[in-house]
Amino acid sequence: MNTVRTCLVVDDSRVMRKVAIRIVEQLNFEGVEAGDGLEALTYCRAAMPDAILLDWAMPVMDGMEFLRQLRAEPNGDKPVVVFCSAESRPERIRLAVDHGAAEYIMKPFDGDIIASKFEAVGLI
Amino acid sequence: MTPADLEFVAELVRRHAGVVIRADKAFFIETRLGPVARREKAPGVAALLDQLRRVPDPVLTRAVVEATLMQETSFFRDRAVFEQIGKMILPDLRARRGAAPLRILSAGCATGQEAYSLAMLATDLAAPAGVEIVAVDFGSFPLEKARTGLFTHFEAQRGLPIRRLLAHFDKIDENWRIRPDLRQMIRWEEMNLLDDLSGLGRFDLVLCRYVLGSLTPEASVRVVDSLDAACRPDGVVVVGAAETPALSAAFSPGGTRGVWRRNPAFAHEPIHSRA
Numbered sequence: 001m002n003t004v005r006t007c008l009v010v011d012d013s014r015v016m017r018k019v020a021i022r023i024v025e026q027l028n029f030e031g032v033e034a035g036d037g038l039e040a041l042t043y044c045r046a047a048m049p050d051a052i053l054l055d056w057a058m059p060v061m062d063g064m065e066f067l068r069q070l071r072a073e074p075n076g077d078k079p080v081v082v083f084c085s086a087e088s089r090p091e092r093i094r095l096a097v098d099h100g101a102a103e104y105i106m107k108p109f110d111g112d113i114i115a116s117k118f119e120a121v122g123l124i
Numbered sequence: 125m126t127p128a129d130l131e132f133v134a135e136l137v138r139r140h141a142g143v144v145i146r147a148d149k150a151f152f153i154e155t156r157l158g159p160v161a162r163r164e165k166a167p168g169v170a171a172l173l174d175q176l177r178r179v180p181d182p183v184l185t186r187a188v189v190e191a192t193l194m195q196e197t198s199f200f201r202d203r204a205v206f207e208q209i210g211k212m213i214l215p216d217l218r219a220r221r222g223a224a225p226l227r228i229l230s231a232g233c234a235t236g237q238e239a240y241s242l243a244m245l246a247t248d249l250a251a252p253a254g255v256e257i258v259a260v261d262f263g264s265f266p267l268e269k270a271r272t273g274l275f276t277h278f279e280a281q282r283g284l285p286i287r288r289l290l291a292h293f294d295k296i297d298e299n300w301r302i303r304p305d306l307r308q309m310i311r312w313e314e315m316n317l318l319d320d321l322s323g324l325g326r327f328d329l330v331l332c333r334y335v336l337g338s339l340t341p342e343a344s345v346r347v348v349d350s351l352d353a354a355c356r357p358d359g360v361v362v363v364g365a366a367e368t369p370a371l372s373a374a375f376s377p378g379g380t381r382g383v384w385r386r387n388p389a390f391a392h393e394p395i396h397s398r399a
Contacts, residue, residue, distance in 0.1 A: 088295065088298075090295055093286065101286075106281060108277075110278070113281045113282060116198065116281070116282055116283050117286075119203060120203070
């Protein structure tokens with residue numbers, strides 16, 4: 001079994017993906033990326049990651065729709081999903097949590113926040 | 125910052141708060157004192173300290189000491205400790221105390237994250253009513269912030285699980301404010317930990333974390349004495365994970381690193397002689 005765990009960073013901003021991947025790599029994850037929900041779903045069908053850092057608003061397929069479809073996939077319940085979105089309205093955050101997000105990060109964020117949220121859900 | 129200026133500030137902090145400032149902290153202190161200098165309309169930190177040397181104004185002295193001591197903290201700092209407090213220590217104390225109030229001391233509470241974390245855990249108890257948290261700090265600025273219960277976007281995400289944020293905070297513009305029912309559980313006291321704390325009464329749970337490590341040996345003995353005396357005969361004292369307090373023989377390690385349980389068979393008197 002592969003001991004290096006994978007974190008899939010899903011965000012339509014290339015800069016944001018770069019920043020997030022650098023942070024998760026510091027937390028000893030192998031960082032992989034997808035630019036929208038559909039790309040992320042394709043990745044997951046090939047190789048289910050251990051963690052997913054998931055943006056909400058994205059073209060093609062948004063984060064919430066991705067999460068719904070992911071959970072219907074074989075082993076789709078395995079990845080720990082942490083939302084990472086500019087959406088900060090409490091009722092919207094609650095919706096993400098109710099749909100199976102283990103944690104939720106509001107943008108802007110920093111490395112400490114990702115580390116503390118990953119710790120909270122037992123990823124580190 | 126010149127070595128003379130650093131030594132001057134270090135001496136003020138040692139005298140007023142019993143805290144040791146290391147020589148490699150010069151840059152850090154200069155950054156902290158910048159805002160104080162601006163507030164005082166001094167042309168810079170060096171000028172501010174000159175002014176204080178000429179006129180030892182107690183208010184300004186206090187402002188300098190406070191700014192130097194200000195600490196960064198987070199909610200549920202050292203997750204394992206709060207797990208134990210929430211799942212074992214509080215329910216156990218609640219069962220033993222029955223209807224009597226549970227009293228918790230947060231000594232060196234800074235901007236209040238520790239006290240509010242405890243308040244959140246208290247709401248998980250079957251009977252959250254009757255939990256009284258007393259939070260003490262030397263600094264009036266951090267206490268003022270703590271009292272408002274208002275945390276920035278970044279602070280509200282450090283250590284705070286999203287479910288807790290949703291359950292206990294209201295969003296106000298870009299900030300998050302802890303709800304009134306939790307704020308009401310906490311009494312804030314502006315006090316120096318080197319002073320006599322006995323007026324606060326005794327507590328079932330005493331937390332004093334990341335304070336002892338920075339104190340002079342004399343100050344540390346004094347604070348440990350106070351914590352010892354503030355703890356009820358069968359209470360619990362919690363210090364920072366890497367801190368090794370010279371607690372009395374009544375205390376033994378109580379699980380997670382930093383947690384000490386008091387054995388009620390020991391008579392209740394501090395081990396060190398009091399000044």
